[in-house]
Each structure stands twice: as structure tokens, then as C-alpha cells.
Amino acid sequence: MILVLGATGKIGRSLVPALLDAGAEVRALTRDPSRARIDPRAQVVRGDLDDTASLPRLLDGVERVFVLTSGHGSDGAAQEAALATAAAKAGAAHLVKLSTTGVYFGQTDPISTGHARAERAIREAGPAWTILRPGAFMDNRRGWLQSIRAVGAVYGPEGDPASALVHVRDIAAVATLVLTTSGHEGATYELTGGEALTAEQQVAILGEALGRPVRYIEEPHDAARARMLAQGWPAAAVDGSFELKRQSAGNEDVVFDTVARLLGRPPLTFADWAREQRA
Ligand SMILES: NC(=O)c1ccc[n+]([C@@H]2O[C@H](COP(=O)([O-])OP(=O)(O)OC[C@H]3O[C@@H](n4cnc5c(N)ncnc54)[C@H](OP(=O)(O)O)[C@@H]3O)[C@@H](O)[C@H]2O)c1
Incomplete structure (x- = not known):
């Protein structure tokens, strides 16, 4: 039995069916x-x-x-530390942790340092472990789709770096491999897409998929912050994400070949993703 945390989230939504298709028994939290x-x-289990x-x-x-x-x-x-200790006590054999490339790059923003602490807890708990570190x-x-629909434009924070964005289905596919086959114990995998794209390039690809032009409008930092707060983001999450962006700016364009190496096929592209969002 495989317990999947975040089963309703971006990765979990793809991971649960992929594990079931691979013949695994899944408990989804x-x-x-x-x-x-x-x-x-x-x-399906209820739990917090x-x-x-x-x-x-x-x-x-x-x-x-x-x-x-x-x-x-939270x-x-x-x-994760509490979960790892309890999993060791319950006799679990293998923990597969979702982390971030921010740890690989030694970033000190709150999200990356939290994952670095959690990675240590997972590695030290006792069961075998594998760490998956996706980029953005x-x-x-x-988050862009609403303004594309409303005004045909995307608002992005000034200086948004080129990014080797990864498709969550590729993360789920790697997680499925690691959770259903042996040989990945003690491994740490950085996961990105196959090419780094600027925000303007991403917007052009979305426009192509939609069949109509989409404008890209750079927003000054303060305006972007105010917009996110107005959309209901907690202030700590907004500031944490800006700090992560600031620190990852020089790292986001780094492409790792891990997805292709592990899956034996190229990573899904931003054009693939854009076509899936058309509706
Ligand atoms: N977004 C990125 O670009 C990126 C890049 C690298 C790494 N990451 C990492 O990816 C992870 C997932 O982030 P995400 O934004 O994509 O979130 P997500 O997986 O889409 O959603 C969060 C999930 O966590 C569950 N959850 C939240 N609080 C919980 C609690 N107290 N107890 C049990 N389950 C709880 C939610 O389930 P329910 O609501 O159904 O309970 C939901 O399934 C994070 O660790 C993030 O740092 C994200």
C-alpha cells in the first residue's frame, strides 16, 4: 500500500491514477x-x-x-518530521519526498529552507528515501488564465526570469517510477522541463494554443504584491514567493536532463501544457 499525501493537489491528481494504472494499491489523503x-x-482517507x-x-x-x-x-x-518518525515506527520501507530545486541551489528563502529541513528529517528517519526536487x-x-480570458493579457512581475518550467505529469511519472520499482533508494533527482522560456515566450505559446494574441504586461513589484493580496493570498505567502523568485532568478533557467534519463522520453513541453488549457 502506498500512502499519497497531497492526493488532491497539482501532482497528486496525476500521481494517484498513474500509481493505480501501474498496479499499486493507493491510500489517498x-x-x-x-x-x-x-x-x-x-x-480515500480523511486526515490532517x-x-x-x-x-x-x-x-x-x-x-x-x-x-x-x-x-x-502550516x-x-x-x-514531514512527524510523518517520517511515525512512518518509521509503523514499519514503512520507503519515503519519497517532494522538495524543490531551491535546496539544490542552496537558496535561503523560507520555502527552500523549509524543504531543506524536511529533507534532513526524511533522510534521518530510518526508512529508505528518495528526494524529488522539481523546479517551478x-x-x-x-494564475494567468483568468486575466487572459478577461482582458487578453498577462500581468507578470518585473524581471521575471526565464524558467525551465516542468509539467506536473512528468513529476508524477517520475514519482510513479520511484514508488513502484526498486533502485532509486538514496537518490536525489532534480526535475525540470527541457527548455528555459522567458515569460514573453510562454505568453506567445499560450496565444498560439488559443489562436489569438495575448499581451504580456510587466508589473512593478508593489503593484504585483497588491494584486496578489487582493486575490486573497496571505501576506507571508506573497512575500515568501517574491523572496523565492528573487533568489531563484539566476537558477530557474538551468535545465536538468533527469526526466528524460529516468522516463526514456523527452519532458512534456510548455506547448503541450498550453494546448491542455485551451478550454
Ligand atoms: N508550485 C511550484 O512551482 C513548486 C515548485 C517546486 C516545489 N513545489 C512544492 O510542491 C509542493 C506542493 O505545492 P502546490 O502548491 O502544488 O500544492 P498542491 O499539491 O496543489 O496542494 C496542496 C495539497 O496539500 C494538501 N494539504 C494541505 N494542507 C494539508 C494538511 N494540513 N494535511 C493534509 N493535507 C494537506 C491538500 O489536500 P486537501 O486540501 O485535499 O486536504 C492538497 O492536496 C509544495 O511542497 C511546494 O513547495 C512547488
Whole structure:
């Protein structure tokens, strides 16, 4: 049995069916099963990682765990440390942690340092481990779709760097491989797409997929911050994401060949992703 954390999230939505298709038994975690749309072949469990007393129940009979905590809100590193300890106690054999390339690059923004702490907890817990460190997700660009629909334009923060965005299905495919085959214990994999694209190039690709031009408008930092706060982002998450952006600016264009090496095919492209967003 594989316990999947973040089963309703960007990666989890692809990972759960991929694991089931590979023949695995899956226990999918969500805080609210009534709202979650999870593949019916999975065993859905209600649980909150902040409720550490519930961990033995969630981990009962589990052999491997896909460890993903949310990048904002609760303290992900504390959740992962508690989870790792409980998983070791429950006899789990293998923990596969979703981290970030920010750790590879030694970034000191709050998201990267939280993942660095969590990686240590996972490595030291006892069970075998594998660390997956993706760069920025193509799915982050879903934040653009509303303004494209409303005004045919994308607003991006000044100086947004070229980025080797990765498709979440590729992350899920690597996670599936690591969780269902042996030989990845003790490995750390950086995961990106196959090419770095500037925001303008990404917008042009989206325009092509939609069949109409989309404008790209650079926003000064203060205006971007105000817009995100007005959209309901917590201030700490907004500032943490700007700090991450500032620190990752020189790193986001680095392309790793890990996806192609592990999967034996090229990574999905931003054009693939753009076509999937057309509707
Ligand atoms: N976005 C990027 O570009 C990027 C790049 C590199 C790494 N990452 C990392 O990827 C991870 C996922 O981030 P994301 O933004 O894509 O989030 P996400 O996976 O789309 O959503 C968060 C997931 O966490 C679950 N969750 C949240 N709080 C929980 C709790 N207290 N107990 C149990 N489950 C909880 C949610 O499930 P329910 O709501 O169903 O409970 C949801 O499935 C983060 O660690 C982030 O740092 C992101």
C-alpha cells in the first residue's frame, strides 16, 4: 500500500491514477473527502497532517509514502518530521519526498529552507528515501488564465526570469517510477522541463494554443504584491514567493536532463501544457 499525501493537489491528481494504472494499491489523503475528486479505485482517507495523533491510523499497513506538504500555511517541515518518525515506527520501507530545486541551489528563502529541513528529517528517519526536487511548475501559469480570458493579457512581475518550467505529469511519472520499482533508494533527482522560456515566450505559446494574441504586461513589484493580496493570498505567502523568485532568478533557467534519463522520453513541453488549457 502506498500512502499519497497531497492526493488532491497539482501532482497528486496525476500521481494517484498513474500509481493505480501501474498496479499499486493507493491510500489517498485529503482533509475533506466530500469535496475531493479522487480516482474511485483508491482508498480515500480523511486526515490532517497537523493532527499528529492520527498518523498511526493513516500509516497502518503502508509500505511506501509519497511525502508532499503544502508550500504555504502550516509548517511543512514540522509535518514531514512527524510523518517520517511515525512512518518509521509503523514499519514503512520507503519515503519519497517532494522538495524543490531551491535546496539544490542552496537558496535561503523560507520555502527552500523549509524543504531543506524536511529533507534532513526524511533522510534521518530510518526508512529508505528518495528526494524529488522539481523546479517551478507549468501549472503555476494557471494564475494567468483568468486575466487572459478577461482582458487578453498577462500581468507578470518585473524581471521575471526565464524558467525551465516542468509539467506536473512528468513529476508524477517520475514519482510513479520511484514508488513502484526498486533502485532509486538514496537518490536525489532534480526535475525540470527541457527548455528555459522567458515569460514573453510562454505568453506567445499560450496565444498560439488559443489562436489569438495575448499581451504580456510587466508589473512593478508593489503593484504585483497588491494584486496578489487582493486575490486573497496571505501576506507571508506573497512575500515568501517574491523572496523565492528573487533568489531563484539566476537558477530557474538551468535545465536538468533527469526526466528524460529516468522516463526514456523527452519532458512534456510548455506547448503541450498550453494546448491542455485551451478550454
Ligand atoms: N508550485 C511550484 O512551482 C513548486 C515548485 C517546486 C516545489 N513545489 C512544492 O510542491 C509542493 C506542493 O505545492 P502546490 O502548491 O502544488 O500544492 P498542491 O499539491 O496543489 O496542494 C496542496 C495539497 O496539500 C494538501 N494539504 C494541505 N494542507 C494539508 C494538511 N494540513 N494535511 C493534509 N493535507 C494537506 C491538500 O489536500 P486537501 O486540501 O485535499 O486536504 C492538497 O492536496 C509544495 O511542497 C511546494 O513547495 C512547488
